[in-house]
Amino acid sequence: MSFEHKALQLDRVSKHYGEVRALEDVSFELRKGEFLTMLGPSGSGKTTTLRVIAGFVEPSSGALLIDGRDMTGVPPQRRNIGMMFQDYALFPHMTVLENVAYPLETRGVKRSERESRAREMLGIVGLGDFAKRFPKQMSGGQQQRVALARALVFHPDIVLLDEPMAALDKKLRGQMQIEIMHIARKVGATVVSVTHDQEEALVMSDRIAIFRAGKLAQIGTPQELYTRPNSEFVADFIGEANLLRGTARREGGICRLEGAGWRASLPGDDPRAPAKTAAVTVVLRPEVIALAAEGERPANALTGTIEDRIYLGVEFRLIARLADGSAVQVRSRDLARISALAQGDAVTLCWRDEDFVVIPG
Ligand SMILES: Nc1ncnc2c1ncn2[C@@H]1O[C@H](COP(=O)(O)OP(=O)(O)OP(=O)(O)O)[C@@H](O)[C@H]1O
Numbered sequence: 001m002s003f004e005h006k007a008l009q010l011d012r013v014s015k016h017y018g019e020v021r022a023l024e025d026v027s028f029e030l031r032k033g034e035f036l037t038m039l040g041p042s043g044s045g046k047t048t049t050l051r052v053i054a055g056f057v058e059p060s061s062g063a064l065l066i067d068g069r070d071m072t073g074v075p076p077q078r079r080n081i082g083m084m085f086q087d088y089a090l091f092p093h094m095t096v097l098e099n100v101a102y103p104l105e106t107r108g109v110k111r112s113e114r115e116s117r118a119r120e121m122l123g124i125v126g127l128g129d130f131a132k133r134f135p136k137q138m139s140g141g142q143q144q145r146v147a148l149a150r151a152l153v154f155h156p157d158i159v160l161l162d163e164p165m166a167a168l169d170k171k172l173r174g175q176m177q178i179e180i181m182h183i184a185r186k187v188g189a190t191v192v193s194v195t196h197d198q199e200e201a202l203v204m205s206d207r208i209a210i211f212r213a214g215k216l217a218q219i220g221t222p223q224e225l226y227t228r229p230n231s232e233f234v235a236d237f238i239g240e241a242n243l244l245r246g247t248a249r250r251e252g253g254i255c256r257l258e259g260a261g262w263r264a265s266l267p268g269d270d271p272r273a274p275a276k277t278a279a280v281t282v283v284l285r286p287e288v289i290a291l292a293a294e295g296e297r298p299a300n301a302l303t304g305t306i307e308d309r310i311y312l313g314v315e316f317r318l319i320a321r322l323a324d325g326s327a328v329q330v331r332s333r334d335l336a337r338i339s340a341l342a343q344g345d346a347v348t349l350c351w352r353d354e355d356f357v358v359i360p361g
Contacts, residue, residue, distance in 0.1 A: 005068030007032040007190040008053065008158055013062035015048050022048040024214040025062070035184055035191045036219075037201040039237070040211030046194045049211070050160050053192060055079050067157050082151035082159040082189075086166045090135040090146055097122065097131035100149045107154055121149040125183055141172045148180060152187055159184065161193035165200060177203045198238060210234050226285070232359055235283040242289075242328045244282040244302070248274045248358065257282060257358065260324035262302035264356065272358040281359045286317075286331040288355035291338070291347060298350035304328060306345045309338060320347055 008030040015023040023045045030036055038046040051057040052064060055076035064071045071079060082103075090099050101118035109117070122128050125145040135143055144164070151159050164180065165173040181204045184191050195201055201208045202222045209219040210233075218225060218234045229235035232243055246259025255273035257264040257280060264282060266273045274280065292298050304320035307327065316338040318330040330349060332338055341347065 006030060006065070007034065007067060008192070009063075009065040009068075010049070010052075011063040011065070013049075013052060013059045013064060015045075015052065015057060016060045021214045023052070023059070026214075026216050027062075028209060028216060028219050030190055030192070032190055033185070033188045035181065035193070035204060035206045036209060037193045037195055037205040037207075038209045038211060039195060039198065039201045040217070042196075043213075044211035045214040046211050047162070048214075050162060050192065050194055053158065054081055054083065054160055080154070080157045082154065082156035083162075084144075084147050084151040084159070084164055085162040086164070090143060090150075092135055094134075095131065096127065096133050096135065096138070096146050099135065099146055100153050103150060103154045109154075118149075118153055121153045122146075124152075124186060125149045126179075140168055141176055144168065144176060145179070145183075148183060152183070152189060155187075157190065159189045159191045161191060163195055164193060165195070165197065173197075173200070174203075180204065202238075208238070210237055227357075229283060229357060230359070232281055232283070235357065235359070240286050240329060242284040242286065244284065244326075244328075246280055246282065247277065248280045249277040260326075261304055261322035264300040264351075266353065266358075272356075274358070274360065279361055281361060283357040283359060284328075284351060284355070286329040288351045289328070289330045289349050290332060290351065291334055292350045296348070296350070298348070300353065300356070301348055301350045302328060303346065303348050306341050306343055306347055308343065309341060320349060 006029045011027055013023055013026045026049060038049060040046055048057060052059055055071065055074060066079060097118050100121055101114040104114040104117060119131060122131055125148055127142060127145055130138065165176055168176060177200050205222060207219055207221055208225055210217040212233055218230045225234060225238045235241040244259050244262050246257055248255055248257045250268065253268040255266045255268055292301060302322060304322045307321045308319040310317040315331050315333045316335065318332060318338060320328045320330065322328060
């Protein structure tokens, strides 16, 4: 067994402001070098979690450990944490090099070493030639990389990013997401980021933590959250999801699932199969649904009528209306067959056993 410390551990952390439960029993751990993004609706507890880690907010209960050390009572300046916030607030009267060297100065590193380390970090963020400039002579993306260099230069245990891309335009944001991820990986930084941007979370993160009303709804790799969401909330929050309501019941060794206009089945020993008759919601991503072949009677199927068919170049978006009036979204590259369909046509759609998620209720 390895005794290496986790870079970060939150153990049942809660934060209450009077009646407001900003955080409730939040627990997770990060390995060294891991990149975690916190995602969730406004007011769900992301910023509070970031502040608890930084030490600006003391938890009401629970424990926070950084590199195995309990942080209770340790003030922010005594935690070895780098931060890059929305307004990355570079010092306007200092050169780029002085900005990056600043955290080393406050930590008592001597001048010659400060300068060489700041230069090295500027090289890593691709700004080796900009040391003598002032922030206002740099573009938004460059300024942001200076801020990142400043957050990383003192080899922090953890780097906190709060909406790091919010001030950038969409195109630059996409580039910077990849760049920041690469730089963090290169220096082996353990990163906790907060964003409202789902795509940003998917692009940058080793794992994503989804928050809902102060609680951790689910934490996992982007693929795990997308393919195995544990709730309707997570299914809806990451990507698009069709939610089919129905009932599951046992029939011999098989679990049959059924609702208005759809049916599916699972082997009885499949972990997704409920043990006894229960209300269920089936989650189907639009791209796992296909048109059934002529005359086929698939085990996992839904029948409906075509309501709309939208051509998007590489694929079609199909909207089918089920018997109970609910709509199902399909994304398909079966261009030839879908082109032949018209509004109001009856269709049978199908999907593979491994491509659906069953959620109780
Ligand atoms: N100092 C405070 N006093 C009282 N309530 C607070 C305080 N700080 C946060 N809260 C409340 O705690 C809850 C969680 O807030 P938090 O800022 O962590 O959410 P968030 O997920 O970061 O939201 P956003 O995406 O809008 O930034 C909210 O209901 C908020 O109003």
